[in-house]
Every structure is written in structure tokens, then in C-alpha cells.
Amino acid sequence: MNAHAIIFYLISAFLLGTGILSVTTKKIFRSAIWLLFSLVGIASLYFWMEVEFVAAVQIIVYVGGIVILIIFSIFLTQQSGKEMPGPGLLRTVFSLLAVLFGAGFCCMLINEYGFTQLPGNQFSVAVADIGTQMLSTAEHGFVLPFEVVSMLLLGAMIGCIVIAMKSKEAKNKGVLENEQEAVGTVISSQQNNTL
């Protein structure tokens, strides 16, 4: 086992540990922070797999966008220091049973499948190749999904504003404006990033 393999197991332990803490901790703000660490761990797994562009997108969109949005919504909707009530013993036991059974079953299937690696050329993800293929109109181009996803982002942005828009009798004025700004900023930065 060399350094490359050890780094993989370290990254995996880190992201799984922080993921477990993120779904089990009692305080909601800590849960968001553990989620942030877990997402950074996933980004470092992408760096380990030598897909630097996806790792950069992961950090920009997830760590810089979605987690910040989640933290905003935590601040807007409740006291972040308050402890959440636990799920109860029966629920915990049966969820744990279901999850362990599912994970064991999937791991057994993966273990027995026996993936055959095709003799292909070397895996290298140049950003120029990604850009060329994404905007290509030839057979394996992704220009149609690209356009569709940009329309989806536009729809999501308008939808967020419409959903979060306050009705006339709404009282809490300042809270709402902050929220709209946050949603709008993240969506537009995400759109700029993708386009």
C-alpha cells in the first residue's frame, strides 16, 4: 500500500465520518458545518481521481453556494443553537436496520459483480475537451442538455422569487428581502459559473 492508496482511505474515512456526524448531530447549525466538511471531502476525492474541473465546480457550487444557502435558511427560520428533538428509539432502530441491510445488500452486489476494465486510452480530463464536447452539435455533443439546463436555471430563479415573494399582508419585511437576495445571488452566480 503506497501513499496514493493511503490518501484514498483517509479521504474516504473523513467524508464518511463527517457525513455521519452531519446526519446525527443534534444542533442544526453544526449539522450544516459537518455537511460542509463532507462536501469538501468529496471534492478532494475528485482531486484524487484527477478530475480537477469537477472538483472545482463541486467546491464553487456546493461549498460556496448550497451550504451557504442552507445556513441562510437556518438563520432565517429558527434558533441555530437550539437542540432538535431526537427521532425516538424505535425509529432509530428500524432506520438503522433498514440502512444497514440496504448497504450490506448493495456492497454484496458490487463485490460479486466483477467489473471488467476496457482497454482504453488514458483518462485525462482537459477543460478544453469538456468545453468542446459540451458545446458541440455533433453526435456526442451536449449542447441540447446544456441549453435545457440553462432554461431550467432560469425557471428555478423565477420560481424561487415567485414562491418567496411576500403577499401584501405579510409583516416580516426585512427577513424576506434578505432571503430573496440570497436565493437570487446563488442562482445567478451558479448560472454564470455554468455558462
Add this chain to the structure above:
Amino acid sequence: MSSLSEIPLAHILFVSTALFFIGMYGLFTRKNLVTLLMAIELMLNSVNINFIAFNKYLYPGKLDGVFFSLFIITIAAAEAAVAIAIIINLYRSHQSIDVDDATEMKY
């Protein structure tokens, strides 16, 4: 290329499976809508790891897995934004974001 043979593909898939079921555990046990959203983000991320790993190990000459994960990241961002707008709206009308308090459409 020398790095490929040391870690088998199955180990990366074990990690992503574990992450998916961690997210599922959160989905089963949490009652707060924001934490449910966090659990869903973990599950989406485990799928992304799968796509990248399959691309790297099984089809190293192509880029399809990379494109799939890029599009999934984009759609997850849109989904999170819409979900948070809905959560804020629910909080405004119910003063709570607990799933047990939003039961109007249940029956």
C-alpha cells in the same frame, strides 16, 4: 495510469454506497425540513462519485460521466434553491419547518 490498479473500482463504489445510505439514514430519522435537504444533498453527491468513478475506470477514453455529474450538480443547485424558497414560505405560514406540522395535504 499506475494509480488505477492499486485501488479497485469496488472500493470507491463501497464509499459512495456508504455515503448514500448515510444520507438515507438522515432522511429516515430527521424531522426538520432543512436537515432533510442536507441528507438529500449527501445522496446526490454519492451518485456523482459513482459517475466519475465509472468514467475513470471503465470508459477512460470518454467524458460522459463527467458531463453527467456536471449536470447533476447544476440541477441539485436549482433544486436546493427552490426547496429553500418553499421552506421559507412554509415557515412564514406555519411558524415551523417540522414535517409533522405540515399535514394539510396528507389526507
